[in-house]
Amino acid sequence: MNPPICSVRKARFRAGMVCCVLAIIFSAFSYRLIYLQVERGSAFTALANKTQILKQTIPAQRGSIRDIHGEILAGDMPMRKIVADGSHIKPALFSQVTELLANSLELDEKALRTKLTPERRYLVLKRQVPEQTAEDLRSELRRKNAQGIYFEPDSTRMYPNGSLLCHVVGFTDYEGHGIQGIEKSMNQYLEGHPGYKYITRDRAGTELVQHRGLEQEPRNGYNVQLTIDLGLQSIVERELDAAVKKYAPETATAILMRPKTGEILAMASRPYFDINERSKAEAEQMKNRAIIDMIEPGSTFKIVTLSGVLNEKLVRADTPVYCEGGRWEYCAKILHDDHPMTTSTVHDVLVYSSNIGAAKLALQLGENRLYSYIKQFGFGERTGIDLPGEIVGMVHPTKEWSKISITRIPMGQGVAVTPLQMVMAMGAIANGGKLMMPQIIHSITDDHDLPIAQFPPVVVRQAINPETVKALIPALEDVIRKGTAKHGAVDGYQVGGKTGTAQKVSAQGGYLSGKYVVSFVGFLPAEDPEVVGMVMLDNATTRQGENYGGLVAAPVFSSIAGQAMRYLNIEPTLPISPTASPSTALALKEEHD
Amino acid sequence: MNPNTKRHTNRLQFAALLRGIIVTAFLAIAGLSYVYLKNQLHVSGLQRRNLEQELNELISENNVMEAQISNLTSRTALQRRLDEGFIKLVPITGQAVVRLHPQENGRWASDTRSVGNQIQTISHEPAARR
Structure with missing residues (x-):
């Protein structure tokens, strides 16, 4: 029997209603889905990204600083930065975690509990934590099954040689x-x-590697190789320390340079500091006096005047100079010589360091030409060394000179130079008249030791002619042989050089009585100079009448230079005396004292 | 039997059933594979993360070791050990240095040793006391 027609209609109607209701429900869901996915999609994606996606920085390693033989002077020591995500720490383990952190990282537990809240998603607990401490902490956290503490890579700068070469290497800040x-x-x-x-990251904070996004590898810093030879540096510092111990100067500086290239082989200043403990150092200890100390050079500056007159062919080395018996009045001012002479020669003016002779030669040269030669030797301008804070010194233009300036500047008064400028000027003489730019960076390499940049020697200018140098060098040799710097001799080698004894300038103007800056700048072997060196001591404590460059600074130079020659394996050009040792000169001086 | 009854009998349609089973199996396998591969990806990710962590730890350890070697072999550290007497070094004096100059005329090249030359043997045994 067939069902009645009305029943069929009712059934169809009911089915239609159900379908409609279902369609409405699904439409509502669909609308909601579209709304969430399309309308609010970007907002929710951003919200999800904010909580799940994290941009993690991969720190780059800072490059190392090395000496010429590759010995590390500054490098990075890997450390850890401990950070916490408060939302990932289980409340049940909170007190255990804070206690562990406080004990391991030496933190104040009470302060840690205050800071480390579930709302704090990123809290740096401690930086520069040693790897071993971090590893112990990680193991302990794993044992407790604690989450929310992360170990990010970090580093600290280490200086394996501590105070050696501290002024040159420098240091970094906390960042x-x-x-x-x-x-x-x-x-x-x-x-x-x-x-x-x-x-x-998932809800527990664990990284989902399969969803890792964009990744960029860090580029580690380049390594910088210096021209400094740590072997020579340690010789220089040892001898400088000995000199400081003996003479207790306020400051001391020593530099070694290769004249043919301008490469700085060693550079040391006193007082000094340990770079690893730099927070304890005073500002005075941190000064690199080779480039930031401005001093009146004294008689070492006579090389400029003599170079000028010889270069201009106004005189020859054997031209007589009347030295007035050691006392000369010029513009109502008296000029004295320590080694009084009557008639001398240009050669002997340098050998016996005659102030009067130098002044008369400067008068012959004239103000403008003297000024020009001072500039030719690089005084009054930065040498261009790759070290921060270098000063220019002080060279007044001729229009600012007084009437007696022309007689005082030749003996190194009224001008101020840095020790490095003085070394470079002597280096020009040792290098056939070519003034070189001091070079302290040898090369730059990447972290696979592939070269990035090399620094060839730079000739600044031809300061004087090679013929002038030929006339000048015998005089500089005689300064050591029979002049003011007998203690500057080095057994087995012919040395050329010049002493300087300058009265200290007072901050209030004028000169300080009894206080001197003594120096010696020289080169060897004189026949073919390999090394130019300078030693300078400010206000050395000596017996009365002994505070001279030739008696204080020259023996230190001799000691340094002798050992440097042995270290560099430079063959002696003169017979070695049977009892000679590298520090003969200093030993002889000690005996003499 | 009424022929209409026979007509309304539900006969098993093997072809359709097989098709259904295959489609379902395919879908099931595809779904399971998807889940399996997703899990594998996750496991591989975890392995990768652990390996990366191990590698980083090794690199860090290596860097720490290198830094320690640099510290311990630095000139200052060696000088300190020398001063403390842990290293015994005797300075070479100037007289102890002998410089050899090969002659330009090639003395060594011309003075070749003949086989008949007497060869002095060097004994490493301690010499008998006399």
């Missing part, structure tokens, strides 16, 4: 940016570019 020395001047090369990666 790892160079703030002194090579660390500052070469910061752009030493600093690398940090990388990054976008990571997705």
Whole structure:
């Protein structure tokens, strides 16, 4: 029997209603889905990304600073930065975790509990934590099954040689940016570019590697190789320390340079500091006096005047100069010589360091030409060394000179130079008249030791003619042989050089009585100079009448230079005396004392 | 039997059933594979993360070791050990240095040793006391 027609209609109507209701429900869901996915999609995606996706920085390693033989002077020591995500720490383990953190990282537990709340998603607990401490902490956290503590890579700068070469190497600040020395001047090369990666984390904070996003590898900093030879540096510092111990000067400086290339082989200043403990150092200890101390050079400056008159062919080395018996009045001012002479020669003016002779030669040269030669030797301008804070010194233009300036400047008064400028000037004489730019950076390499940049020697200018140098060098040799710097001799080698004894300038004007800056600048072997060196001591404590460059600074130079020759394996050009040792000159001086 | 009854009998349609089973199996396998592969991806990700962590730890350890070697072999550290007497070094005096100059005329090249030359043997045994 067939069902009645009305029943069929009712059934169809009911089915239609159900379908409609279902369609409405599904439409509502669909609308909601579309609304959430399309309308609010980007907002929810951003919200999800905010909680799940994290941009993790991959720090770049800072490049190392090395000496010429590759010995590390500054490098990075890997450390850890401990950070916490408060939302990932289980409340049940909170007190245990804070206690563990406080004990391991030496933090105040009470303060830690206050800071480490579930709302704090990123809290740096401690930076520069040693790897071993971090590893112990990680193991302990794993044992407790605690989450929310993360170990990010970090580093600290280490200086294996401590105080050796401290003024040149410099140091970085807390953020790892160079703030002194090579660390500052070469910061752009030493600093690398940090990388990054976008990571997705699950609810527990564990990274979902399969959803890792964009990744950029870091570019480590370049390594900087210096021209400094740490072997020579340690010789220089040892001898400088001995001199400081003996003479207790306020400051002391020593430099060794290769005249043919301008490469700085060693550079030391006293007082000094340990770079690893720089927070304890005073500002005075941090000064690189070779480039930032301005001193009146004294008689070492006579090389400029004599170079000028010889270069201009106004005189020859054997031209007589009347030295007035050691006392000369010029413009109502008296000028004295320590070694009084009547008639001398240009050669002997340098050998016996005659102030009067130098003044008369300067008068012959004239103000403008003297000024021009001072500039030719690089005084009054930066040498261009790659170290921060170098000063220009002080060379007044001729229009600012007084009437007696022409007689005082030749003996190194009324001008101020840095020790490095003085070394470079003597280096020009030792290098056939070519003034070189001091070079302290040898090369830059990447972290695979592939060269990035090399620094060839730079000739600044031809300061004087080679013929002038030929006339000048015998005089500089005689300064050691029979002149004012007998204690500057080095057994087995012919040395050329010049002493300087300058009265200290008072901050209030004028000169300080009984206080001197003594120096010696020389080169060897004189036949073919390999090394130019300078030793300078400010206000050395000596017996009355012994505070001279030839008696204080020259023996230190001799001691340094003798050992340097042995170290560099430079063959002696003269017979070695049977009892000679590298520090003969200093030993002889001690005996004499 | 009424022929209409026979007409309304539901006969098993094997072809359709097989098709259904295959489609279902395919879908099931595809679904399970998807889940399996997803899990594998997750497991591989975890392995990768652990390996990366291990590698980083090794690199860090290596860097720490290198830094320690640099510290311990630095000139200052060696000088300190020398001063403390841990290293015994005797300075070479100037007289102890002998410089050899090979002659330009090639003395060594011309003075070749003949086989008949007497060869002095060097004994490493301690010499008998006399």
